[in-house]
Amino acid sequence: MSTLWFVVVLVAGILAVLVVAMIPVVVWLRRRGDRITADMADDLRHETVLRAPERALYRGATAPGFPAVKGNGVLALTTSAVHFxxxxGTAFVIPVAxxxxxxxxxxxxxxxxGGRTHxxxxxxxxxxxxxxxDTAAWLRDVEEVAAxxxx
Structure with a gap:
């Protein structure tokens, strides 16, 4: 077997193992996201929800008191606050006031x-x-509720 063939088979094998190893992680993240979305919707049922809980990515903050670690989560907007x-990690709320x-x-x-807009x-x-x-819709809705x- 040539060296090139060995390298190709080795790389393909490593990639296959990585793909198989990532499947449970992706399934867990999807289920966790669905569970958090449902829990948040249930917790907010007594509030006026302007934007229903949806998947979002927290990118950090310059304000003190917010988590330093960025990550996936669920974001919702009510007449009183932005909920994440x-x-x-730790959930947080930004009061509309x-x-x-x-x-x-x-x-x-x-x-x-990746060219995404914050x-x-x-x-x-x-x-x-x-x-x-939908960044534009979120901007409009947060501005309206704050006003x-x-x-």
Whole structure:
């Protein structure tokens, strides 16, 4: 067997093992996301929900008191707050009364990710960023609820 053939078979074998090893992780993440989405919807059933819980990616914050670790989670908007629950880690809430601004940003805290646009929520203490499926709709809805709350 030639060296080239050996390398090709070795690389293919390693890739196959990695794919098989990742299947349980992906299944767990999907189930965890579905469970957190359902739990958040249940917890918010007594509030006026403007944007139902949906998958989002927390990108960090310049404001103190927010998690340092970025990650996947579920984001929802009610008339009183922006709610985020990560798949692993500590949930947090941004009260609408604390919202000072919203904006889109290609770069947040020096990070650019695949050309995606950050949803940046400005608070009294700093900014918090997320990746969401529909950034424009989130911007509009957060701005509307913040204006209605007088913040």
């Amino acid at each position: 629950r990560p798949y692993a 604390e919202v000072r601004s919203t904006r889109e940003a290609k770069v947040f805290r020096g990070a650019v990710t 949803l940046v929520v400005g608070t009294r203490a700093g900014e918090v960023a997320f990746f969401v499926a 209605a709350a007088g913040s």
